[in-house]
Amino acid sequence: MLFWIALISVVVMLSAAVAVLLLENYLAATAALSVVSLALSVLFIVLQAPDVALTEAAVGAGVSSVILAITLRRVGLWKIEGEK
Amino acid sequence: MNAIWLVILPILGAFLLPLVYRQNTRVGTWIGPFILGLSLILAFGLWGDIAANGVQTILMGGFPAPVGIVFYVDHLALLFVIMLVLGTLVLWLGKEKGNIQEETLLLLIVAGGSGLVLSGDLFNIYVFYEIVAVASYGLAASRGSYAASLRFLILGALGSSLLLLGIALIYAITGTLNLAHLATHPEILQGTVGLTAFALILIGLGVKAELFPVNTWVPEVYTTASARISALLGGLISKMALLVILRLLVLLYDTSAAHLLLLTLGVLGVITGELAAMRATHLRQVLAYSSIGQLGLVAIAFSIPGPAGIIAGIALALHHALVKPALFMLTKAWGKQLSHLAGASQSLLTTILFLVLALSLIGIPPLPGFWAKFLLLKGALATNIAAYQMVITVVLIATVIETIYFMRIVRVMFNTKPPPIKAPALQELVPALVFVTLLFISVLNLGTIGKSLEIVATSAADKSIYMNFLPL
Amino acid sequence: MTLLSGLIFTIGLGLLLIVVIKSLIFEQVLTGGIGSIILEQAPNDVGTANIVSSVLLAYRGLDTLGELTVLFVAATAVGLVLGQPRPDAPRDPDAGFILRSAADLLFPFMIILGAYIILHGHLTPGGGFQGGAILAAAFFIPILASPSSPLNHKVSSLVEGLAGSAFILIGLLALFDKGYFLAPLLGTGEVGELFSAGSLPLLYLAVGLKVGAELAGLLARLHETEV
Amino acid sequence: MEETAGIYFFSYSGALGLILLGVFAMVTSRHIIRIILGLMLLEAGVNLFLIIIGYRANAIAPIIVEGQNAAMVDPIPQALVLTAIVIGVAVQALALALVIKTYKAYGTLDTKELAQRIAEESGTHVIDGIPTEEKQV
Numbered sequence: 001m002l003f004w005i006a007l008i009s010v011v012v013m014l015s016a017a018v019a020v021l022l023l024e025n026y027l028a029a030t031a032a033l034s035v036v037s038l039a040l041s042v043l044f045i046v047l048q049a050p051d052v053a054l055t056e057a058a059v060g061a062g063v064s065s066v067i068l069a070i071t072l073r074r075v076g077l078w079k080i081e082g083e084k
Numbered sequence: 085m086n087a088i089w090l091v092i093l094p095i096l097g098a099f100l101l102p103l104v105y106r107q108n109t110r111v112g113t114w115i116g117p118f119i120l121g122l123s124l125i126l127a128f129g130l131w132g133d134i135a136a137n138g139v140q141t142i143l144m145g146g147f148p149a150p151v152g153i154v155f156y157v158d159h160l161a162l163l164f165v166i167m168l169v170l171g172t173l174v175l176w177l178g179k180e181k182g183n184i185q186e187e188t189l190l191l192l193i194v195a196g197g198s199g200l201v202l203s204g205d206l207f208n209i210y211v212f213y214e215i216v217a218v219a220s221y222g223l224a225a226s227r228g229s230y231a232a233s234l235r236f237l238i239l240g241a242l243g244s245s246l247l248l249l250g251i252a253l254i255y256a257i258t259g260t261l262n263l264a265h266l267a268t269h270p271e272i273l274q275g276t277v278g279l280t281a282f283a284l285i286l287i288g289l290g291v292k293a294e295l296f297p298v299n300t301w302v303p304e305v306y307t308t309a310s311a312r313i314s315a316l317l318g319g320l321i322s323k324m325a326l327l328v329i330l331r332l333l334v335l336l337y338d339t340s341a342a343h344l345l346l347l348t349l350g351v352l353g354v355i356t357g358e359l360a361a362m363r364a365t366h367l368r369q370v371l372a373y374s375s376i377g378q379l380g381l382v383a384i385a386f387s388i389p390g391p392a393g394i395i396a397g398i399a400l401a402l403h404h405a406l407v408k409p410a411l412f413m414l415t416k417a418w419g420k421q422l423s424h425l426a427g428a429s430q431s432l433l434t435t436i437l438f439l440v441l442a443l444s445l446i447g448i449p450p451l452p453g454f455w456a457k458f459l460l461l462k463g464a465l466a467t468n469i470a471a472y473q474m475v476i477t478v479v480l481i482a483t484v485i486e487t488i489y490f491m492r493i494v495r496v497m498f499n500t501k502p503p504p505i506k507a508p509a510l511q512e513l514v515p516a517l518v519f520v521t522l523l524f525i526s527v528l529n530l531g532t533i534g535k536s537l538e539i540v541a542t543s544a545a546d547k548s549i550y551m552n553f554l555p556l
Numbered sequence: 557m558t559l560l561s562g563l564i565f566t567i568g569l570g571l572l573l574i575v576v577i578k579s580l581i582f583e584q585v586l587t588g589g590i591g592s593i594i595l596e597q598a599p600n601d602v603g604t605a606n607i608v609s610s611v612l613l614a615y616r617g618l619d620t621l622g623e624l625t626v627l628f629v630a631a632t633a634v635g636l637v638l639g640q641p642r643p644d645a646p647r648d649p650d651a652g653f654i655l656r657s658a659a660d661l662l663f664p665f666m667i668i669l670g671a672y673i674i675l676h677g678h679l680t681p682g683g684g685f686q687g688g689a690i691l692a693a694a695f696f697i698p699i700l701a702s703p704s705s706p707l708n709h710k711v712s713s714l715v716e717g718l719a720g721s722a723f724i725l726i727g728l729l730a731l732f733d734k735g736y737f738l739a740p741l742l743g744t745g746e747v748g749e750l751f752s753a754g755s756l757p758l759l760y761l762a763v764g765l766k767v768g769a770e771l772a773g774l775l776a777r778l779h780e781t782e783v
Numbered sequence: 784m785e786e787t788a789g790i791y792f793f794s795y796s797g798a799l800g801l802i803l804l805g806v807f808a809m810v811t812s813r814h815i816i817r818i819i820l821g822l823m824l825l826e827a828g829v830n831l832f833l834i835i836i837g838y839r840a841n842a843i844a845p846i847i848v849e850g851q852n853a854a855m856v857d858p859i860p861q862a863l864v865l866t867a868i869v870i871g872v873a874v875q876a877l878a879l880a881l882v883i884k885t886y887k888a889y890g891t892l893d894t895k896e897l898a899q900r901i902a903e904e905s906g907t908h909v910i911d912g913i914p915t916e917e918k919q920v
């Protein structure tokens with residue numbers, strides 16, 4: 001059971017991390033980054049670290065994505081479509 | 085007397101500074117100097133305590149050594165704390181008042197720097213290093229040089245992450261973070277994993293210590309930030325990181341591989357820094373590159389095993405901590421391109437100050453710079469290892485290059501053809517004057533300073549004193 | 557050129573780390589360490605059910621103070637960099653009525669959730685940092701919904717200054733009382749009870765308030781900056 | 784036993800992947816936002832690495848529950864990671880504030896261009912720490 005959860009969360013995490021690097025649209029890359037954080041917090045639970053999982057979900061996926069999104073809005077990179 | 089106050093006081097002051105400023109501006113402006121002065125008195129008191137009763141270890145929360153965090157207070161750490169607090173206090177002179185955020189950051193950088201050298205716990209060192217790092221990104225941006233500060237931050241953040249990775253590796257193989265506890269198993273750290281960890285930590289701390297591959301931020305930040313901040317970062321903060329590297333070398337990595345790694349980085353730093361300084365066209369930039377070179381010399385000295393290297397390193401670091409901030413404070417009046425300096429010799433006081441500082445940096449006897457370099461040569465010769473004999477050549481070449489670029493600056497200064505630039509006001513010269521006065525005081529007391537440095541270095545090089553307090 | 561050298565650096569680091577991880581897995585290195593000592597001693601020394609929080613606040617309390625300081629440094633530096641926004645600066649338009657009322661409705665629930673997580677930090681997963689992040693969100697969501705009523709920075713900086721000082725003062729009380737900075741005070745109590753672990757819940761409260769005020773201030777400052 | 788080995792293997796490869804992708808993005812990208820995204824990946828990877836170090840086979844989370852007497856995982860790396868996560872967010876916030884200001888001042892977020900602009904403005908002609916020949920104006 002834990003085996004499969006670990007496998008799935010690592011695969012999701014790494015593919016989201018690759019997406020962070022490849023996505024042209026920065027808003028989409030930010031979304032992919034919060035997917036990385038969420039998958040990471042699942043992995044933290046598998047590794048018996050519930051405290052860290054909570055923090056990663058609240059701070060990593062929550063606060064830091066919001067900060068990034070605000071910044072993208074202020075520097076004019078807030079675009080829903082993928083075009084430049 | 086408890087050394088924890090050296091860290092707690094500035095932090096408490098910084099937390100309360102914005103609140104006090106809102107109530108009463110006049111009181112607010114005096115908080116910073118008052119706390120720094122208090123720390124200085126405390127540090128001197130502790131120095132006396134240690135001279136009388138030996139080194140102190142302070143347990144946080146009362147938990148015994150390897151489990152809890154420990155501060156290790158010896159003369160070496162205190163010397164660097166005093167240097168940092170005194171230097172910041174002098175740089176505070178003539179500062180325009182009322183910039184709340186800058187004053188807060190200055191207090192916090194002092195707290196972080198003091199914690200960095202006092203702490204005896206690897207992760208605690210990382211936390212204090214981050215305080216210093218984040219405060220210096222903020223200070224570097226305080227005069228509107230956002231882009232330079234951003235590039236500094238990116239490099240620094242990469243370094244900090246690698247530093248944390250190195251600490252994680254050490255914890256993985258030893259299960260402890262306490263430096264003294266680690267020092268009881270040096271053989272574990274000398275395998276592949278341990279040396280990888282050392283290399284990662286060296287990259288991480290090297291960003292602040294201006295070591296060779298990760299010092300590209302130096303010229304950018306020092307030319308765009310204010311003179312005071314450049315003086316603080318280049319002259320004082322960089323040595324704190326170097327001292328941590330020295331501690332790691334003495335306690336954990338007393339092997340030739342680690343020593344040679346630091347030696348190589350130091351030699352490369354000296355050569356690249358001095359060569360670049362010769363090509364630089366901007367006064368601040370010359371000073372920035374020369375600071376890379378000087379810190380490279382300190383790194384070389386620290387890489388020499390035994391007390392001789394530590395004495396030389398401390399001497400070089402202290403000398404640089406007096407001279408470089410003073411030089412940076414002089415550029416406040418006439419920064420910019422070297423060609424703008426033409427006719428600067430009109431102001432007699434400035435010229436004398438500059439000449440004294442430059443000559444000491446080059447190493448003309450009887451100025452202290454000579455003795456520092458002499459100690460380095462003596463230490464390197466005494467090792468009888470081929471790699472260190474090469475150092476002598478490097479030091480001599482560096483000295484020649486330093487002479488060339490400082491004499492070039494002086495020649496421009498005495499060139500009176502174009503209309504001479506405005507002489508700086510006396511008030512702007514106060515910090516530089518104080519630093520030069522300290523320099524002269526040290527010339528007059530060379531004998532006593534040399535003796536006490538020797539005591540400091542011998543106790544710092546002896547890792548059995550450090551491990552004594554372990555109850556295991 | 558940059559791509560090539562970057563690639564070489566990354567591959568080099570990768571190979572090094574693979575070697576390191578291999579030796580971490582296959583060569584069982586020094587066991588024991590301070591972790592197992594703490595697992596044995598923590599219930600008696602500190603008296604928390606959640607041992608991570610006793611590490612955070614008792615054994616490594618100075619790290620937590622340092623971390624609060626890093627947050628404070630960052631908030632101060634952000635304030636220094638962004639400066640004060642002009643009062644007449646153009647603001648984002650208000651979100652619609654539904655979003656605004658939803659934000660208002662959400663506010664008390666998030667405050668309660670944050671307070672619950674902070675106060676139970678010594679018993680269950682969670683504590684000052686997680687609860688603080690939720691408190692920050694509670695104050696930030698209404699700002700997003702109606703940007704015309706900004707966060708009161710005076711209040712948030714008052715809270716962060718006082719909460720940070722409270723943490724240090726509890727530590728100093730321990731210094732005068734027991735001789736050690738941040739030593740646990742007030743006894744340990746019964747492990748697992750809400751009122752247990754001595755001064756730890758108080759420290760967590762200070763941490764939570766400080767983190768909350770700091771993050772809310774950071775988010776609001778970034779949000780307020782002009783384009 | 785098989786299960787534990789699998790969890791170790793996947794977690795280590797996850798940490799390694801995050802660290803390498805993060806470092807790669809940081810050293811090769813020119814756009815600052817991408818570099819900061821890489822920094823976040825790197826930090827996440829290092830945090831995961833620390834947590835794996837504390838993980839023990841068949842151990843439970845370090846929270847005392849009455850009537851349970853199983854071995855627990857090492858609590859120290861978890862405390863360290865909690866600290867590191869918050870520090871990471873603090874650094875990111877400062878970085879992004881600087882990004883906003885930099886964009887306002889220069890209108891670009893390309894590091895190479897920024898380096899050139901800094902060099903021109905301060906009249907230093909330094910790019911990436913190497914002085915270049917002074918341009919004839």
